Amino acid sequence: MTVFHRLNIAAITRETPDAVAITLHVPEQLRSHYHYTPGQHLTLKALIDGQELRRCYSICSSPQDGVLQIGVKAIPEGRFSGFANTHLKSGDSIDVMVPQGQFGYLPRPGTRGNYLAVAAGSGITPLLSIITTTLQQEPESRFTLIYGNRTSRTVMFREALTDLKNRYAQRFQVLYLFSQENGDSPLLNGRIDSEHLVNIGRTLLDYSAFDRAFVCGPESMMDDVHTALEQAGMTADRIFTERFNTSAGGITASATERVATRFVLVQDGAEQEIEMSAEDDSILDAALRQGADLPYACKGGVCATCKCRVLAGEVEMGINYSLEPDQIEAGFILSCQSRPKGDGVVLDFDV
Known part of the structure; x- marks a missing residue:
């Protein structure tokens, strides 16, 4: 159903030169409407240059923390994402649909899991919610993140990931790949593609040992991840993906x-x-x-x-x-x- 509520913006944090984290204030009487599971998204509605626009953005916060936060990265010619990055400010209000989406994971206390997350760019947004909540609620579980970006300056939620690493040093590790910046290891230089994933699987990670994999990013990257993981022995039913864009068309008849x-x-x-x-x-x-x-x-x-x-x-x-x-x-x-x-x-x- 179409259910929007006008929510105030509690804070806007600059994550990178072209990305922000937007924290929304949910009044007490609406708390039950905005209960969410890790991996879900929000649809925002705004009047921009006289036209109503709607866009969906993944929730990056953990429901355990009592916060509702999304990440918005500006894309070239993106009218809504540009508006969010340059015009919205703390104290403003915006129409927000109740949480939706089927991607994600609902942690179960007592579970001892070994999970993998693979993200590129703003694909980290829903995965951050899944990782954080799982580490909070499953004290015997582990999470490994492979995260690709152009450079270290374009890493969204770098501080939050560092905090997770500090809090869960024995249960959380991150491998950063940079396509336009060279690091200490040639293995981690470049984009997340089939070649890099296979090499990482040969030297650093045993993909077949993971119980589940969560993937979010561009279409071609997710296809490469699927291929690499399945070749390594992970069955397709253990790989969960969230697409934030697609190059495919719809009904093609003229x-x-x-x-x-x-x-x-x-x-x-x-x-x-x-x-x-x-x-x-x-x-x-x-x-x-x-x-x-x-x-x-x-x-x-x-x-x-x-x-x-x-x-x-x-x-x-x-x-x-x-x-x-x-x-x-x-x-x-x-x-x-x-x-x-x-x-x-x-x-x-x-x-």
Whole structure:
């Protein structure tokens, strides 16, 4: 459901020249709404240059600390990320959707686990939450982080990672890779790619010894991580990924090949009939054009904020990086990546 609340910004901390950590103040009456699990994300909404924009950012804090914090790295021509880095300040307020997302890990006290995290750039954000919370709640577990950046100046949350290393010296280690800065070991010079991962696996880490791996970063990096870990003996069901961007497209048929249809959406128990024209790229776009207030964020098949369930009819879905096979089997789709395959489609957004 689309549930936004206006939250005050308690603090903004400059992490790197192009990245900030934003701490949000959650009033007591909203605490239950913003309970989150490590790895989840928040969708922020703001009016920028007269246009409403929404973007999702991973939570980097630990729920154990009673803090709600996200990391935002400015990207080239990124209107929202640029706004967050240059215009937002402590004391401002912003619309924030309740936490969502399925990526992550819920630590279990008493578990003795050996975990691996692999991040590049701002991909560290959800992993920091997972690592911190796991080390706090599983005192017998260990975590290893492989973290890639351009230089040491671009490392987000360097201070927080150092603090974790100091507090959990026997249970947490970090390997920093820099693509534009040479360190003491040639093994750690360069990008996180198949070659570097294989070499690290041969000399420093036994990938097959890890119980789980959590990966977040650019698409090509995550593909390389999957390949290296599986070749080392880690099964795919132990590798968990979170994408923050994708180069893939959605439904690719041109407008001239599409057929105008009608579908019904159910939201907050009420039904609304939507006319979908050949020009509409997706169910979500058609519904938004006709005034429906549906949940969405990335519009790229990544965050699953726009998911809904097909109650009747058939739907064609393009890319999907967020729904699990059992969810698809149960009839869930991403409305930002889907089009009806004819009339008679009914979609439930109250899920």
